[in-house]
Amino acid sequence: MNSAPGRPKLNSHPLGGQRPAQRWSVGATLPRDTRDTLFLLAVIAWVVAMQIGHIPWWCTALTAGVLAWRTVLALKGLPLPGWAWRMGLLALTLGATWATHQTLLGRDAGVTLIVVLLALKTLELRARRDAFVVFFLAFFTLLTHFFYSQSLLTAAGILIALLGLLTALVNAHMPVGRPPLAQAARIAGGMALLGAPIMLVLFMLFPRMSPLWGIPNDGMTGRSGLSGQMRVGQIAELVLDDSIALRVRFDGEPPPQRDLYFRGPVLTDFDGVEWRPLRSGFPAHMELQANLQVSGEPVRYEVTMEPHQRPWLFLLEAAARAPQLLNTQAFMTPELQWLTRRPMNELVRYRAESHPVFRHGPLTTAVALQDQIELPAGYNPRTLMLAQQLRREVGAGPAFSEALVNAALQRLRTGGYTYTLEPGVYGQHTADEFWFDKREGFCEHIASSFVILMRALDIPARIVTGYQGGELNAVDGFWTVRQRDAHAWTEVWLQGQGWVRVDPTSAVAPGRTGSLERLRAPEGALAGAIRTLNPDLSAQLRAVWDAVNNRWNQWVLNYTQGKQLDLLKNLGFKSPSWTDLAYVLMAVVVLVSLAGAAWTLWERQQHDPWLRLLQRARQRLHKLGLNNAHNLPPRTLAAQAQQRFGDTPFSHSVTQWLLKLENQRYSRESPVSLATLQREYKQLAWPKEGNQ
Template sequence: MKKLHQSLTSLPRETRDTLFLLAVIGWVVFLQVGHIPWWCGLLTAGVLAWRTTLTLRGLPLPGWPWRIGLLALLLGATWATHSTILGRDAGVTLIVVLLALKTLEMRAKRDAFVIFFLSFFMLLTHFFYSQTLLTAAGILIALMALLTALVNAHMPVGRPSLGQAARIAGGMALMGAPIMLVLFLLFPRLSPLWGTPGDDAAGRSGLSNSMRVGQIAQLVLDDNIALRVKFEGPPPPQGQLYFRGPVLSDFDGAEWRPVRSGFPDALALPPDLVVSGEAVRYEVTMEANRRPWLFLLEAATQAPELPGVRVRMTRELQWITDRPIGTLVRYQAQSHTSFRHGPLEPAVALQDHIELPPGFNPRTLALAQDLRRLHGSNNTALINAVLDRLRTGGYTYTLEPGVYGQHTADEFWFDRRQGFCEHIASSFVVLMRALDIPARIVTGYQGGEVNGVDGFWTVRQRDAHAWAEVWLQGQGWVRVDPTSAVSPGRIGSLQRLTAPEGVLAGALRNLNPTLITQMREVWEAVNNRWSQWVLNYTQGRQLDLLKSLGFQSPNWTDLVTVLLGVVVLASLIGAGWTLWERQQHDPWLRLLRRARSRLNAVGIPSADHTPPRELARQVQQRWGPQADIAQWLLRLEAQRYSRPDSGNPISLAALQREFRQLAWPRKNSTPAS
């Protein structure tokens, strides 16, 4: 490190500043590597390495044919990758490309300023993809580095250290922090002007509105957070934490989709939701899923409130919005874990939930006939018999069941006898329909884990789950989770699915089994605070802030009024500070300036560097050696420059009083002979 420091300090200043700026650009681009094409990242690294080599060796920069050729090549690669040069992803790629190419023509200060502005703009594009605390920390580092480089560029004289420029940049950032805080708290958040643009066509890991056997296997290995839930009171048992999502009833032999009934709305199945018992009140913070779904605990009777978003419940008890959820949202809800829904008597529309595609799963159909002969028409007994078969038939829960063929239910019931929730739920529903029992699949999230630091329940993508609902006369739709018959621990609190750990995490867990869990809980609690107080600081919370300040029914005009009041107050404070600071300047120099101004008015001009002794000499030449003004000027000089032990009793306050009492002659008064 010492040799590196010596080598850097020995470089010419222009070389040092260029290398520092290239390093900052590299960090800015590195933060975006996960969101740009692979060729863009490699080419940017190559261009920066090329520019670094040219700087260290003092070689000339490439000419315009090289730059034009590279630009044309990169524009073509961007078009080939994104099929456009417009839009979010293509635009970010172009910004990275242009920033890299601009370094190849950085010859003057104005070129460096263009790079500064491009880099600052590129920092904003990071929030298009991620607004986490870790992303904000990386952007803050890049911002301070860019400010340091910008301050250094405005210090052309000498060889100021980068540490000095960093201190000045830090002071500027600290002075701007209060303004940033006030604007964050009070600037009205008026949708859709406030927020980062999303790309609704972009995919995101999460549940889908269809289910092909083998799909949820990818989700259970995803450790990303889907929901954070805060219960007002004691939470329900973990086995009752079913967060309802899409309901799938249409089956083509390979894939489940929402029902596409041919019945008119008058014959469609009504929800007929009836709840009982005490309501469970909770707050959900849901990550963006790019789909118009809200996940609520089964079953909710009241729609959660989202500002500017309409929410409604479908006949299948799924809560949906009028637009995809592209940002972090938070909503209050209440649910009843004890409920029933659906018609109590047979209905025509139930036929949609009995149909099976012809030519699929013949052995499962034969199994249904055998069960009918054994248990007759008692549907409850048939369901219990199937669950007993799952418990005692050697069926196992695994995330690696292998690839299923055409007859998925046959393979599960008779051949493989292993799978996870979607294999089990799909095979169970197929068998129920073969028994002429209306059944359907419900997808969502089940369970979760409580964070011991902040008390929030964390529901991850690996908690994605599929269960079944069967219709029974007199009871309506009844939840049946066949996975609990195969692996009870998957539903309860005994066993949760975990994503595979890295080498470092595995080594730390071997040393201390609870260390990784504790570290993750602390980090997720900090991230949750960031989400609650920063990312989810909505207009509603702004209005709550005004209520705490005494406003009865605040609105956005009150926000503007308070913001303007704060701006005016800050301006007055700034003006007062400026006046006070001016008063704190050297009062001796201020008094000398007043005397110089008076003398200039009576015909004795002087420069700013003229000392009091020279002014006294000019006064004596004009009005005689005994002039009070000359004596006062000499005492003023003595007050500042006399030795401390000279015994001079005069003070600056006394000189100020004498100055006010001096008799200043007129401009055309007769000079001394």
């Protein structure tokens, strides 16, 4: 596709054809090919910009450089680079992709390659087919955005890009003259509107054999603020994530905010640095059992959970019954954590009920409780000495366990301990540094140090992670739980009571678990300015946006297989199946096809009434002996009629009528309407075929 040697330098035109290189001064009117190329480059830049957060920095820089280079070439009318440049950039891209991802396959590596290839393809826009390759490559790149996010903002950005690409595509099919881009945009918008019903039908009825845009992530690094383990003291500064983790709607009056504990992983094993889930060496019949006992009226609610790539379900403490979950089963571990058989890599909604008043675990000493008091040797010696001091002051043995717990909490309240998101990096003895040196930290430091002290006191204890609190959205009535609400609290085992929740963070900072002084992520410049100028407006805008996002999640992303079958039930199917869904979709396709065929027949009959009227006149004149061709315009027919019929009243009337018919078609200021011409045609004194 390169120009032959010895030929003059040519500038490319994405809509086909080539022209001699020309230079255009600033302010001069751009030729059409340059204008169209710049518009296409702008649309591609928008498509690529949406991927900046998911592609390597070098990919962003290389793509921006190529698009800027192509823009300069278009503006100055310079020839496109040869194959050596393109091959060199392609080799550089392949090498950098391999160095970054260690593969050329997979989601992330594939998206990186497709973005760069889209930019490189603009360097060889020498023919119409090259432009079409760019169009459809850009359409495919649009789809890759859904691999990372299906949010409302992503959908809005893709819609803008889609309309831009459709405009460029329509413009490419208008090769004559210099049609304005606004005209192409109107046609593209009309095409999108015509396709919207088809898209809606396919969205509602096309069988969903997997989640919407479901593709497994390359790793298990989800968006959740929680993980399967907790490494204490290795984070010097905790940056709050304001993204949404859960949305909860209560059937009745919700519990107080301080009681909203959504239970997640329970961490028991501790090696001195990291907490992990229990890996007990006891036989199955000797392991601790849940022994959950609930009382009182349950709290009923519905949870919409964002994907986090782990098999965890977050329920209020404590849920005795499995949540109502579509297409998968949930089960409860002995630590009261609810799990599923597969990772939650899609938006999921489930109903559940929990009892704020509950009791669980053994009521008397069990051998398996030994796992809950083990501590690694050689760690936190000063905390062990603190435990001995508390035994001397309060007492030792199971009878004094509750008093020892209260003594530790009192120390947290009165010992000058503070809650902070910037505690600095801790050393080897994290509990010692917290209790005696730093005296500050966030929930993981406080919970870990508290559990270590409890175990040093021979009180079984463990860490529970999850989410605590949330905020009520007054617009839609949902409680919004964000990633910044991720929390760690503790459970201690007391004789005759079983496991008891103890949140040591609330002893240090009561506002962390109450309605006051909730943690907030840092705001952007615009949000901060709005909050400064009008705090109420900022809160209202945020609530409205959250509510709109929630509706998007509920009605679009959460349109699952079960909802499709529910739709069939509403249509009268008693026990709908995938076969019924396929039949309904086929019936809709047949009906739409028949409707399209009927529309085509009707349109054929109604197509261009001006041409039909001219054809009627042409046929009538032919019967009167006028040998006219089917492609003759009305003016030529008028001249032939005047010559054929001479100076007669009919000749004058039919000639004037034909000229008015032509004027009505091609003049912008025609005083005669087509309906008037149709009436005049019927009023013409047509001679009989044998008397002309």
